[in-house]
Amino acid sequence: MNYIFYFLIAISIIFAVINGRLENLGNAILKGADLSVKIAFSLIGIMAFWLGIVRIAEKCGIVKFIAKLITPITKWLFNEIPQDNEAIGNIALSFSANALGLTNAATPIGLKVMEELQEENKDKKTASNAMCMFLAMNTAGFQIIPATVIAVLAGIGYKNPTEIIVPTLIVTSIAFLSAIIIAKLLQKVWKPQTVEKEVKGVNYD
Amino acid sequence: MINFISTAAIPFIVLLILTVAIIKKVPVYQEFTEGAKDGFKVAVNIIPYLVAIIVSVSMFRESGALEMLSNACAGFFEMIKLPIDTLPLVIVRSLSGGAALGVFSDIASHFGPDAYVTKLAAVMVGSSETTFYVLAVYFGSIGITKYRYALLTGILADIIGIVAAILVCSMFFLPSIA
Numbered sequence: 001m002n003y004i005f006y007f008l009i010a011i012s013i014i015f016a017v018i019n020g021r022l023e024n025l026g027n028a029i030l031k032g033a034d035l036s037v038k039i040a041f042s043l044i045g046i047m048a049f050w051l052g053i054v055r056i057a058e059k060c061g062i063v064k065f066i067a068k069l070i071t072p073i074t075k076w077l078f079n080e081i082p083q084d085n086e087a088i089g090n091i092a093l094s095f096s097a098n099a100l101g102l103t104n105a106a107t108p109i110g111l112k113v114m115e116e117l118q119e120e121n122k123d124k125k126t127a128s129n130a131m132c133m134f135l136a137m138n139t140a141g142f143q144i145i146p147a148t149v150i151a152v153l154a155g156i157g158y159k160n161p162t163e164i165i166v167p168t169l170i171v172t173s174i175a176f177l178s179a180i181i182i183a184k185l186l187q188k189v190w191k192p193q194t195v196e197k198e199v200k201g202v203n204y205d
Numbered sequence: 206m207i208n209f210i211s212t213a214a215i216p217f218i219v220l221l222i223l224t225v226a227i228i229k230k231v232p233v234y235q236e237f238t239e240g241a242k243d244g245f246k247v248a249v250n251i252i253p254y255l256v257a258i259i260v261s262v263s264m265f266r267e268s269g270a271l272e273m274l275s276n277a278c279a280g281f282f283e284m285i286k287l288p289i290d291t292l293p294l295v296i297v298r299s300l301s302g303g304a305a306l307g308v309f310s311d312i313a314s315h316f317g318p319d320a321y322v323t324k325l326a327a328v329m330v331g332s333s334e335t336t337f338y339v340l341a342v343y344f345g346s347i348g349i350t351k352y353r354y355a356l357l358t359g360i361l362a363d364i365i366g367i368v369a370a371i372l373v374c375s376m377f378f379l380p381s382i383a
Binding site (some may be wrong): 057060127140156 | 212215216218219221222223224225227228229230231233236237238239240241242243244245247248251252253255256257258259260261263265266267268269270273289305306309310313314315317318323324327328329330331332333335336339340342343344346347348349350351352353355357358359361362363366368370374377378
């Protein structure tokens with residue numbers, strides 16, 4: 001991540017000089033920083049709401065119940081996390097919210113999962129296998145109904161926007177399954193103590 | 206029907222959770238506010254990571270580097286029969302959700318609803334999640350700085366997703382164009 005951060009900024013500055021866009025850069029920094037805070041602050045309310053709801057779900061045993069339903073799968077995916085951990089149920093909740101396209105609900109629950117996984121993590125600075133698996137599932141963006149895209153299509157007068165649902169579902173499933181398999185394979189090769197920088201640098205370009 | 210499911214999902218989930226809780230005599234109001242307290246903390250925790258990722262990505266875009274990267278890839282795109290107009294989307298997809306949606310809206314309104322490019326772009330956007338943003342926010346919230354293979358996994362899955370989108374779309378939509 002250090003190298004990616006460095007290269008993104010260094011390359012930007014070099015290209016800005018070449019393209020004579022240096023004055024745009026200052027603007028980009030200002031706008032980017034501003035946008036970050038806006039995003040974070042817009043999250044506070046909805047975050048509080050879902051964290052409140054999830055807490056109730058935990059207290060009344062719903063999270064445990066969902067966790068039990070999916071144990072066969074999570075046993076394999078998250079073999080380092082005790083299966084009675086709250087995280088397992090919340091992983092299922094977060095995944096369902098994502099699949100339904102409820103991003104606003106998925107993010108707070110997902111962040112809660114990360115916190116719970118962190119408790120099981122030995123090295124607090126380094127990602128655990130469980131975290132990488134959870135994020136692999138997340139970044140693959142499995143979604144049953146791509147609601148936003150459908151809305152845009154409908155907006156421009158697309159007659160039958162729902163026809164993209166099936167192809168999208170096929171593609172998203174392929175990406176999702178590959179992400180899980182890749183994460184499973186890499187966790188054997190890429191142990192926590194190994195140096196990660198070189199591989200990431202190459203990979204980025 | 207689909208619209209109904211997406212609009213009904215949230216209220217229904219909330220109602221279900223609250224009802225079960227009340228039946229089990231859980232003090233719902235206290236527990237709700239107890240859980241909600243963390244909302245502010247988590248949101249504030251992710252600000253530094255958001256700033257890092259969003260500022261660097263928007264610098265990259267504003268400097269013209271993104272454009273030049275697109276131009277550099279143009280030949281390769283023609284080779285694999287990918288419409289050149291989806292190129293910015295392919296590059297931006299993993300970096301920023303807002304930008305990806307922006308590029309998609311641009312493609313959609315420029316080429317119109319019946320173009321193959323529009324459909325391909327729709328599937329590409331609909332099937333992806335912004336890898337960099339998710340990693341920065343999720344790892345940032347708990348202070349993880351060493352991502353190990355998480356980023357590589359996300360990017361590989363994104364690439365597989367793009368390839369799958371091209372293949373699946375050509376099967377679904379291309380014959381019907383003629």
